[in-house]
Amino acid sequence: MTAPLTPTERLGPLPVIYRDARLIAVAKPPGMLVHRTALARGETRFVMQTLRDQIGQHVYPVHRLDRPTGGVLLFALDSDAAAALSRAFTEQQMTKRYLAVVRGWGPETVSVDAPLREEDGTRPKAEMPAQAALTHFRRLATVELPVAVDRYPHSRYSLMEARPKTGRRHQIRRHLAHCGHPIINDAKHGKGVHNRYFRDHLDCPHLLLAAVFLQFRHPFEGRTLTLEAAPDNHFSALLTRFGWQAHLTQNGARWEDGASAAEAAEPIDIPL
Template identity: 35%
Template sequence: MKIEILFEDSYIIIVNKPNNVLIHNSYYARNIKDDTLLNLLKKQFGNDFYPVHRLDRKTSGVLVLSKQKEHVSVFQELFNSDTIEKTYFGIVRGFFKENVLLNSPVKNPDTKLYKEAETYCEPLQNIELKIPVHPYNNSRYSLVKLKPSTGRMHQLRIHMNKISHPIVGDYKYGDRFHNRMFENEFNCSNLFLHAFEIKFVHPFNKNVILIKASFPDNWKFIFEKFNWKVH
């Protein structure tokens, strides 16, 4: 698998992480034996890279990695100080009709402590399908834009589930009946959460970096099926 490089300079590379690829090995994913993103990049470039932030294994999209270990903390400060702008897209259950600012603490799975988390959610498009999903005779979905101002683990997935609009393909926080429908009807089992865009001021050269990641094939398939367009 060749990883798409979206940006590169002397300090960082920014990649389009595929669905279902771990960034690195971890205790929580100890049973997964596939190549990690870091392994794939090592094979592709012959160099080691150091993640500045993280994406869930099942989330695709923009990921920033440092070329030097000593620079990781410099770039991480952009995330810790909330001076970086991140934009995600998600496909969720139900009709989402108005902009919502979600302020709800999220529990860290390691420390078991709750931390404040904030997500801005904007509805873009919706659809009603004549496909029954328990307990209804039809099914409804919305395309949403998500802009987190904090970076808690599973934040977007937890926040959407809390307002009864879980992300399709989420087997931890989502709706198993809708997940199963997407599998059976569309042959899509991936999580429909994509890190689409990132924007920040480069800490070394002060340039504004704005990077967008194209959607995976399963997203393009659903966009065509639902007649949805993203600009």
């Protein structure tokens, strides 16, 4: 009798953007939890466990992406690398760039410096101390659809670039909502009619937020490494549909000197 397929065999391996002897980066699919948590009821596939099984060794998380957010996710391959990378994130030495599709025409540029209370779901937010949170936003493109999604005869949307300087939970989502431009398919901060329109008519079933860029000084190579991840197929198709394809990225890595990181790194076989 044939053994049932594992989740990794059924859904395929995680796309590896970069790997060397000390760290590895993948393109996380939207909707996938990074690791097992109390929220993982019924889930059978997690990034950490999938990647561990995929490459045959333990991986160490050094930052996080929310469950509905896809994009660049970095792991260390040993404890020393984990400590170095975690310290770089804590000390804000990482340059992060996200793409988000929002309701309305967002501001051309704006920096939101608005402290946020932790949302851990265990205590009332009023009991949680507010923590400093800063995000820089830039509007990349706009579109106006001749569709009365809400009360207006036309509906406007923007493609926004987000560069968070801090890493608070749901920071980009909360800061964009604070500006009056919630991300499409944000069930908590957005508006249902717009979310349903994108799901039902534009084939966008998940939050339209993607971590497309991560740049940092490699703690052992001494050079700056840039990692990029393409938005998932639904997100990418929407960008093309709206004429925003110039802002699409591809999975890849490169050094600051322009060399391909895949070629410059120590070659290692990656079992799939």
